[in-house]
Amino acid sequence: MMKRIIILILCFISSLSLLSQSLSHVEFAYDAAGNRYQREVINLKSTAADTTQQLKESYGQQAADSVEYKSSIGSRQVTIFPNPTRGLLTIAMEIPDDDSPVKLELFSLEGESILQQTIRQPKITLDLSGQPAGSYILSISLAGSHRSWKVIKE
Numbered sequence: 001m002m003k004r005i006i007i008l009i010l011c012f013i014s015s016l017s018l019l020s021q022s023l024s025h026v027e028f029a030y031d032a033a034g035n036r037y038q039r040e041v042i043n044l045k046s047t048a049a050d051t052t053q054q055l056k057e058s059y060g061q062q063a064a065d066s067v068e069y070k071s072s073i074g075s076r077q078v079t080i081f082p083n084p085t086r087g088l089l090t091i092a093m094e095i096p097d098d099d100s101p102v103k104l105e106l107f108s109l110e111g112e113s114i115l116q117q118t119i120r121q122p123k124i125t126l127d128l129s130g131q132p133a134g135s136y137i138l139s140i141s142l143a144g145s146h147r148s149w150k151v152i153k154e
Contacts, residue, residue: 027071029147040071074145080138084152087129093142095122103141106151109134128153 029038068081076094095102099120106115114131131153139148
């Protein structure tokens with residue numbers, strides 16, 4: 001009887017650890033030589049009802065129902081939402097003070113370049129409504145640093 005209780009407790013504890021792991025996502029950044037220089041844990045769980053309400057007011061229901069990626073390129077903060085998107089993808093970032101351009105590129109999973117754009121404003125909305133549903137890679141180059149994200153178009 002004691003063995004069954006111990007096994008039951010261990011199963012319960014292991015299921016809790018698996019549940020907590022599924023609510024976060026870990027991203028790594030590598031330099032040109034392949035060395036990992038950054039590890040970032042992204043919590044996929046909504047943290048505040050106020051943020052959801054603000055997203056609904058500013059960008060509609062679609063933005064509030066999706067994941068918002070907050071990350072950094074070098075020392076600059078980058079926010080990408082909504083992901084998945086039905087068409088409009090918003091990218092907000094800190095623009096360098098030296099007025100150096102930010103290069104955005106969108107690729108299909110086959111490696112085909114779909115969009116290339118150089119921007120200098122802190123917020124831009126990409127219209128993906130003309131693209132078929134599927135997964136894409138968004139690549140941003142800023143001040144010598146480079147970062148890529150997976151974007152899903154529904």
